[in-house]
Amino acid sequence: MTGAVLVVGEVQGGHLTPSTGEAVAVGRSLVAGAAELVGYAAGSAGASAAPEFGGWGVARVLVAADPALDGAPVAATAIGVAAEAERLGADIVVVPGSTFGRALSARLAIRWKAAAVTGVTEARRDGSSLVVARPVFGGRATERRRVDGGRVILALRPHAFASPAGAPTPVRTEEVAVGPLPPVLLSARRVSVEPTAKGAGPSLTDASIVVSGGRGLRSAEEFRLVEDLAVSLGAAVGASRAVTDAGWRPTSYQVGQTGRSVSPQLYVAVGISGAIQHLVGMMSSRVIVAINSDASAPIFRVADYGLVGDLFQLVPALTAEVRRARAS
Amino acid sequence: MEIVVCLKPVPEAETRLRVASNGTTLDVEGVKFVLAGYDESALEQALLLKEAVPGSKVHAVSFGPAPRTEEVLRSAIALGADLATWIEGPSGPGADPVTAARVVAAALADVPHDLVLCGKQAGDDEAGLFPGALAETLGLPDFDSVVDLRWDAGAGRFTFLRATDAGGERWQVPVPCVIGLQQAWNDPRTAKLPNILKSRKAPIAKRAAAEVPGPASVPVGFALPPPRTGARLIDYKTPDEAAQKLVRILREEAKVFP
Ligand SMILES: Cc1cc2nc3c(=O)[nH]c(=O)nc-3n(C[C@H](O)[C@H](O)[C@H](O)COP(=O)(O)OP(=O)(O)OC[C@H]3O[C@@H](n4cnc5c(N)ncnc54)[C@H](O)[C@@H]3O)c2cc1C
Ligand SMILES: Nc1ncnc2c1ncn2[C@@H]1O[C@H](COP(=O)(O)O)[C@@H](O)[C@H]1O
Numbered sequence: 001m002t003g004a005v006l007v008v009g010e011v012q013g014g015h016l017t018p019s020t021g022e023a024v025a026v027g028r029s030l031v032a033g034a035a036e037l038v039g040y041a042a043g044s045a046g047a048s049a050a051p052e053f054g055g056w057g058v059a060r061v062l063v064a065a066d067p068a069l070d071g072a073p074v075a076a077t078a079i080g081v082a083a084e085a086e087r088l089g090a091d092i093v094v095v096p097g098s099t100f101g102r103a104l105s106a107r108l109a110i111r112w113k114a115a116a117v118t119g120v121t122e123a124r125r126d127g128s129s130l131v132v133a134r135p136v137f138g139g140r141a142t143e144r145r146r147v148d149g150g151r152v153i154l155a156l157r158p159h160a161f162a163s164p165a166g167a168p169t170p171v172r173t174e175e176v177a178v179g180p181l182p183p184v185l186l187s188a189r190r191v192s193v194e195p196t197a198k199g200a201g202p203s204l205t206d207a208s209i210v211v212s213g214g215r216g217l218r219s220a221e222e223f224r225l226v227e228d229l230a231v232s233l234g235a236a237v238g239a240s241r242a243v244t245d246a247g248w249r250p251t252s253y254q255v256g257q258t259g260r261s262v263s264p265q266l267y268v269a270v271g272i273s274g275a276i277q278h279l280v281g282m283m284s285s286r287v288i289v290a291i292n293s294d295a296s297a298p299i300f301r302v303a304d305y306g307l308v309g310d311l312f313q314l315v316p317a318l319t320a321e322v323r324r325a326r327a328s
Numbered sequence: 329m330e331i332v333v334c335l336k337p338v339p340e341a342e343t344r345l346r347v348a349s350n351g352t353t354l355d356v357e358g359v360k361f362v363l364a365g366y367d368e369s370a371l372e373q374a375l376l377l378k379e380a381v382p383g384s385k386v387h388a389v390s391f392g393p394a395p396r397t398e399e400v401l402r403s404a405i406a407l408g409a410d411l412a413t414w415i416e417g418p419s420g421p422g423a424d425p426v427t428a429a430r431v432v433a434a435a436l437a438d439v440p441h442d443l444v445l446c447g448k449q450a451g452d453d454e455a456g457l458f459p460g461a462l463a464e465t466l467g468l469p470d471f472d473s474v475v476d477l478r479w480d481a482g483a484g485r486f487t488f489l490r491a492t493d494a495g496g497e498r499w500q501v502p503v504p505c506v507i508g509l510q511q512a513w514n515d516p517r518t519a520k521l522p523n524i525l526k527s528r529k530a531p532i533a534k535r536a537a538a539e540v541p542g543p544a545s546v547p548v549g550f551a552l553p554p555p556r557t558g559a560r561l562i563d564y565k566t567p568d569e570a571a572q573k574l575v576r577i578l579r580e581e582a583k584v585f586p
Contacts (some may be wrong), residue, residue, distance in 0.1 A: 012494055073469045074460075099492045103472045106460025109426045115543040116426055118455050131548070136421075136453055141345050141354070143422065143453075144549030151543060188469045188501040195495040203493040209586060234586050251475060251511075252491050257341065257365050257451065258511075260491075266584040276341050287582045289574065290559060305577060306559035313567040321571035325579070326586065 003032025004090040008081055009041045009053065009061075010100045016041070016052045019096035019206065021163025022156055024056040026123055027094040028164060030130075038062060038088060039171075042077050043069045047173065054171040056164045062176045071190040072181060074100060078107035080178040085112050090151075092130070097156035098205060105155040114151035121160040138257065138280020157284075158205050159263055204255070207236035209266045212255055212282070215242035216271020216292065216311055223248050225315045226270050232322040238262065238282075240272045256281035271311050274299025291315065329384040329479070329503070330440040333374040334432060334458070335404060337361040337396040338451035339421065345552055352547045353422040354452070361396035361420075363403050366447025370509045372516040373477060374445050375408045381479050387439065391415040391432050391537060398532060406519035406527035413439065417537025421452045424544035429461035434538035436466065442503040443486070448473055448510040456508065463506035471499060472508035 007027040009020040024039070031037050039053040039061035050061040064080045081104065085093050093108060095101035102118050109116035121142075122133035130147045132154065204210060211233060213226035223243065230237045238260070239253040255262055257277040267285035272278060274290070274297055282288070283302055290303035291311050300306045307314050339345075339354070340362045348355040363371065371388065378384040388404035390397045394416065401412040415435050419428050436444070444463075449456035456472065463470030477488040485502045491510055519527070562577070564570035579585035 017493075073471065075464065075469055078464070099473055102456045103460055103470075106426070106429075106457045107464045107470075109457065109543075110430075110461050110464035113543060115424070115545045116457055116461075117545050118457060132545075133549075137339075137345060137354075137451075138454070140552070142549075142551050142553065143547055144352075144551075145545040146548045147543070147545045152545075182467075184467065185469055188471075188499060188505070190497050190499050192498045193495065194489075194498065203495070205493045209584070252496060258369060261454070266578065266582070280341070287578070287584050288559075289578070295561070300559040300561070302556050303559035304556075304582065305574065306561045307564070307570050307574060308561055309564075309567070309570065314570055317567035317571040318574060321568070321575050325575050 003035035004088050005031050005035070005037050005092045005094060006081070006085050006088060006090045007037065007039050007058070008093065008095045008104065009039055009049065010096045010098055011041055011043055011045045011049045014045045014049060016049050017096060017098065017206065018163065019098050019101070019156070019158055021056050022161040023094045023096045024053070024058055025161045025164050026154065026156060027092070028057070030092050030123060030125060032125065036060065040064070040081060040084060042080060043067070050173045051171045054169045057166055057169050059169045059172060061171050061173050063173050064176050064178050066178045068181055069178065073185055073188050074103040075107045076178070076181050076185050078104055078111050079181070080176065082108055082112040084176055092151070093153045095153065095155045097158040097160070101155045105153045108153050112151060112153070114153050115147040116153040116155070117145055118155040119157045120154050121157045123154055135284050138261065139263070139284030140280065157263060159208060159265065202234070202236045204236045204238055204260050204262055208264050209233050209235035210238050210262050210264045210285070211235045211268040211270065212238035212240065212272060213243060213270045214240035214272030217243065217248070220248035225311070229268070229270070229315055229319045229322070232319045232326070240278050269299050269303070270315060272299055273297045274302065329377065329381045329442045330387065331374045331377055331384060331443045331445060332387045332389055332436065332439060332441040333370050333409070333445045335363055335367045335371065335388055335390045335400055336447070336450045337390065337392055337400040337420070338364055340364060341451070347550050347552065351549065353550050356421065361400065363400045365451035366449060366509055368516055369511045370445045370447050371404055371407060371409070373509055373511060375517070377479060381481065385410045387411040387413065389413045389415070389432060389435065391417060391428055392419040393417070401532055402527045402530070403519065405530045406524045407517060412530070412532045414532050414534045415537050416534060422547040422550070424546070425450070425453060425455040425457040426461045427540060427542070427544045429458045430465055430540040430542065431537045433462050433465035434540065435535055444506040446506065446508050448508040459506050459508035466506070468504055468506050469501065470506035470508065471501065473510045474507050475511045477507065477509070477511070
């Protein structure tokens with residue numbers, strides 16, 4: 001082992017995602033001694049996105065610019081990453097805390113013969129071991145895990161780390177080959193990519209602010225109040241299952257046990273009672289605000305700040321005030 | 329179609345979490361383990377596919393200790409699973425999910441499977457590692473965060489939507505494959521009493537867990553966050569005043585205003 005760390009970037013819309021920067025920050029803190037931190041970018045947009053690693057101080061980036069990776073399952077990307085991690089003699093691979101990162105780490109664990117841990121909120125070396133912390137049970141508990149010696153893949157919890165700041169570094173890129181992909185992976189075809197909603201803001205898992213609405217919104221039309229507030233805050237929109245069950249919004253909006261888990265800086269729950277199945281999907285948010293007419297709603301037990309009252313009066317006033325405050 | 333559905337017994341959602349006396353895991357004393365969350369959806373999806381594709385069988389597979397693993401398999405049979413395999417061994421809260429996947433992969437070597445359905449993530453460890461690790465071990469493609477799974481009989485392949493951070497991706501995938509499901513059903517079926525009674529005597533194939541030495545993470549700590557103290561309720565006379573106060577707090581005190 002050389003103590004080198006490989007950070008796999010996620011390329012989206014031709015650019016590295018913000019969560020890639022978070023992975024660089026963790027990778028940087030884990031590089032041992034004089035070893036190197038190396039970036040990795042895959043897919044046909046990999047070459048043009050790779051220099052963005054320099055913004056986080058990464059000077060060397062491997063680029064697997066194979067267009068065959070674009071519409072292939074994540075397993076295809078894992079093949080190249082495992083080969084390069086092996087060649088570098090890395091002992092840690094860090095991947096972003098996204099759907100992509102998590103899927104990649106599972107394949108990589110087998111292919112590169114490494115331990116893998118997801119949802120990581122803390123990571124440090126301890127002699128020849130690596131110790132991590134991660135929330136479990138929907139943020140109702142935190143577990144610490146240790147990997148003794150050997151290789152580790154870390155997939156991070158979104159927003160748990162800050163991207164490195166500082167002067168950009170010039171980037172040296174190196175083309176790397178992936179080799180022929182196994183036919184079993186090529187027979188799966190991605191036929192289309194659909195953005196969440198037309199002109200929508202940030203995605204639920206990436207957003208640093210999430211505004212979610214519940215049954216209290218009364219109808220699909222009135223749910224717009226929540227979306228207006230989200231637009232004013234630059235936030236992503238979520239919903240309780242009552243809303244997605246009623247068909248007011250698609251299931252991709254659902255936050256909770258059977259929807260998405262989010263952990264933004266700010267979570268605003270509007271007209272949501274706070275059933276345990278909803279709470280486990282958002283309880284690890286840093287700051288929680290609840291707006292509900294029922295002062296005894298369980299959501300107020302996990303919220304940091306609460307407005308008790310009629311959302312149909314409070315939310316439009318809040319949207320207007322946010323607009324005013326952001327303009328000034 | 330041979331549908332294998334992987335089920336992990338997890339503590340029921342309402343469980344009051346306590347730290348075990350070793351300080352490193354959940355105290356499972358008195359905890360009720362159930363079929364829950366995404367795994368309940370995965371089983372429901374398996375049963376819907378079986379109904380849609382004549383000649384299909386649903387085979388429930390679970391790796392874990394007695395008695396919870398057998399109980400979860402019996403509930404799967406009561407709901408309509410045709411076969412059940414219990415891989416007996418140490419698995420559960422705190423166990424390494426990649427190791428669990430390698431154990432189950434070893435057991436699936438001689439079990440027919442066109443589709444292996446899993447939950448996107450387990451309700452306890454929320455690792456989301458098992459389906460991908462299982463698929464890589466079996467040499468199959470895997471897809472996580474899948475919703476709207478349909479079988480296209482004419483073309484002999486699945487179509488589905490993969491919910492990603494950026495939106496969704498539509499896929500066409502031939503069998504065999506592994507799916508990590510992220511579907512929320514409006515009304516997953518409940519077992520009928522005669523079926524519950526029948527499931528008590530149904531045969532369950534039991535096997536010992538294979539030895540799979542290899543890299544793994546071990547739990548070394550389990551902690552509960554300090555209880556939230558409850559929201560600070562902002563008092564106000566008019567909605568405008570409420571909005572102004574909240575924005576000021578978010579900006580100056582919580583420092584989360586964009
Ligand atoms: C297996 C299982 C899985 C589940 N998974 C999920 C999941 O992933 N995500 C999820 O969200 N739920 C999930 N649920 C459902 C969950 O139990 C609740 O039923 C659901 O979260 C309730 O949604 P809600 O808070 O919007 O609705 P309600 O519980 O009906 O609450 C509506 C709230 O709106 C308030 N309200 C009404 N009118 C106004 C007004 N004018 N102004 C202000 N407030 C108002 C009310 O006081 C109330 O508190 C699951 C349930 C099960 C059994
Ligand atoms: N011990 C197990 N036995 C059977 N299936 C499992 C087991 N552990 C995990 N799974 C499956 O893999 C999914 C994801 O689990 P995890 O990777 O632990 O989050 C679960 O929803 C189950 O479908």
